[in-house]
Amino acid sequence: MKKVEAIIRPFKLDEVKIALVNAGVVGMTVSEVRGFGRQKGQTERYRGSEYTVEFLQKLKIEIVLEDDKVEAVVQKIIAAARTGEIGDGKIFITPVDDIIRIRTGERSDLAV
Numbered sequence: 824m825k826k827v828e829a830i831i832r833p834f835k836l837d838e839v840k841i842a843l844v845n846a847g848v849v850g851m852t853v854s855e856v857r858g859f860g861r862q863k864g865q866t867e868r869y870r871g872s873e874y875t876v877e878f879l880q881k882l883k884i885e886i887v888l889e890d891d892k893v894e895a896v897v898q899k900i901i902a903a904a905r906t907g908e909i910g911d912g913k914i915f916i917t918p919v920d921d922i923i924r925i926r927t928g929e930r931s932d933l934a935v
Contacts, residue, residue, distance in 0.1 A: 824889060824935070825888055825889075825916050825919060826887050827884075827885070827886045827896060827900075828884070828915040828916075829883070829900045829904065830881050831882050831904040832906065832910065832912065833855075836853065836882055843899060846892075846895055854882070855880065855881075855882060856880075857880060858878055859877060859879055893916060
């Protein structure tokens, strides 16, 4: 099992969600996050004054999948989230040792 975490632009959520559902993903967690990378924030203008927003709004999507589905899901996320500009986001893939469904106590593949 693997956990796929994708940091994306907020306005790309609907496209990514549709792509993931079409790829057979049955569940995901979405969180609002803030951060910066190569963008290093952005300069905004308010009432004639300039100020820098250092932490930009992003969304983090978390999905736990069987190993054989990871590459297809990653490709769907890339296709749906890409704008071609700096700040499109990142995808992190990490191993998952175990999963436990709290309601039933099921473990591993049965808990996904």
